[in-house]
Amino acid sequence: MSNHKTDHAIKMTWVPEASCGMARAGHLHTRHGTVPTPTFMPVGTVGTVKGMTMDAVRSTGAGIVLGNTYHLMLRPTADRVQKLGGLHRMMDWPGPILTDSGGFQVMSLGALRKLDEDGVTFRSHIDGSKHRLTPEISTDIQFKLDATITMAFDECPALPATPEVLRKSMEMSMRWAARSREAFVAREGYGQFGIVQGGTERDLREYSIKALTEIGFEGYAIGGLAVGEGQELMFSTLDFTTPMLPQDKARYLMGVGTPDDLLGAVMRGVDMFDCVMPSRAGRTARAYTERGPINLRNARFAEDTRTLTPHDDTPVAGRYSRAYLHHLFRANEMLGPMLLTWHNLAYYQRLMRQIRAAIVDGTLDVLAVKLREDWAKGDW
Numbered sequence: 001m002s003n004h005k006t007d008h009a010i011k012m013t014w015v016p017e018a019s020c021g022m023a024r025a026g027h028l029h030t031r032h033g034t035v036p037t038p039t040f041m042p043v044g045t046v047g048t049v050k051g052m053t054m055d056a057v058r059s060t061g062a063g064i065v066l067g068n069t070y071h072l073m074l075r076p077t078a079d080r081v082q083k084l085g086g087l088h089r090m091m092d093w094p095g096p097i098l099t100d101s102g103g104f105q106v107m108s109l110g111a112l113r114k115l116d117e118d119g120v121t122f123r124s125h126i127d128g129s130k131h132r133l134t135p136e137i138s139t140d141i142q143f144k145l146d147a148t149i150t151m152a153f154d155e156c157p158a159l160p161a162t163p164e165v166l167r168k169s170m171e172m173s174m175r176w177a178a179r180s181r182e183a184f185v186a187r188e189g190y191g192q193f194g195i196v197q198g199g200t201e202r203d204l205r206e207y208s209i210k211a212l213t214e215i216g217f218e219g220y221a222i223g224g225l226a227v228g229e230g231q232e233l234m235f236s237t238l239d240f241t242t243p244m245l246p247q248d249k250a251r252y253l254m255g256v257g258t259p260d261d262l263l264g265a266v267m268r269g270v271d272m273f274d275c276v277m278p279s280r281a282g283r284t285a286r287a288y289t290e291r292g293p294i295n296l297r298n299a300r301f302a303e304d305t306r307t308l309t310p311h312d313d314t315p316v317a318g319r320y321s322r323a324y325l326h327h328l329f330r331a332n333e334m335l336g337p338m339l340l341t342w343h344n345l346a347y348y349q350r351l352m353r354q355i356r357a358a359i360v361d362g363t364l365d366v367l368a369v370k371l372r373e374d375w376a377k378g379d380w
């Protein structure tokens with residue numbers, strides 16, 4: 001069923017540029033700018049990418065950032081963000097912002113909650129106050145935040161789960177997707193993404209995609225993964241899911257992942273990613289490098305004068321030694337997490353640029369072998 005409110009608006013579009021096997025390179029055109037895909041979205045949970053100014057985020061090459069509805073509705077509240085001119089103005093980020101719809105965080109934060117057909121009731125982890133999320137409330141909150149991309153309100157079932165549990169949850173999420181679409185206010189260059197559910201079951205994923213494409217969204221997220229199923233099962237699910245998705249719309253794999261996850265998922269037709277890993281790792285002394293992750297608190301770095309990467313395309317990469325970062329973390333200095341978050345996000349963006357360039361010149365398979373070899377080598 002098409003939704004009259006979305007027919008006339010000039011929608012957000014994803015335009016393909018090149019492909020290499022199942023991998024695609026393209027551009028996502030939005031009200032707040034155009035983003036090359038594949039793209040990695042830094043997570044800006046409560047209106048900030050922790051430890052980073054938005055200029056620093058921009059300097060890494062990030063094009064689009066993610067905000068969390070659950071956190072922002074609790075503090076500073078959607079009404080206040082709206083009064084402050086929306087997320088873009090409040091956090092001084094003119095580029096596109098994708099906001100999630102809150103359900104996943106309510107479930108994953110384990111907040112005391114009651115789930116029913118209409119939505120979810122939960123208590124705030126901040127002050128215990130009672131709150132409600134439904135497809136309509138979530139969509140309205142994301143409107144007040146002025147999200148460039150609004151996510152449908154869904155339920156992400158924990159894995160492992162029986163096919164019966166997965167089917168019931170997916171069918172409810174499809175009903176919620178229709179209600180989310182009905183509540184969405186179409187504006188030029190804004191978009192809403194449906195979320196495919198169905199766990200690792202091919203027939204359920206097929207049913208979910210059919211339901212969502214009948215409703216019609218500007219993009220499609222693959223939900224229900226990266227919830228403990230492991231990389232092999234995630235990849236095998238992608239192998240049969242992405243080919244069933246519309247070719248001319250962006251695909252967003254939620255909550256993924258390690259550099260190796262990103263490479264494998266791009267090669268299976270995914271265009272967009274978000275993950276807390278690079279920023280959370282930056283706060284816990286874990287550095288992502290071309291030779292795999294290293295823990296900078298380790299004593300072996302105490303006098304290691306090398307930088308973290310041979311690239312010198314960020315103020316961090318070419319300037320600070322491992323020894324200095326080791327010292328900052330041992331001293332619990334705030335500059336440690338700041339510099340390492342900057343480094344990790346820059347590493348993820350550099351990796352996505354490398355992958356994208358290889359798709360454009362048809363050499364992604366060669367790059368994949370090289371990356372995996374280097375990651376396996378370990379620190380040089």
Ligand SMILES: CCNc1nc2cc3[nH]c(NC)nc3cc2c(=O)[nH]1
Pocket residue numbers: 099100101102103104151152154155156157195222223224225226227254255256
């Ligand atoms: C937009 C909110 N809905 C929604 N978020 C998600 C976030 C995830 N994050 C991870 N691993 C870190 N898996 C996810 C699945 C979903 C999912 O199925 N749905």
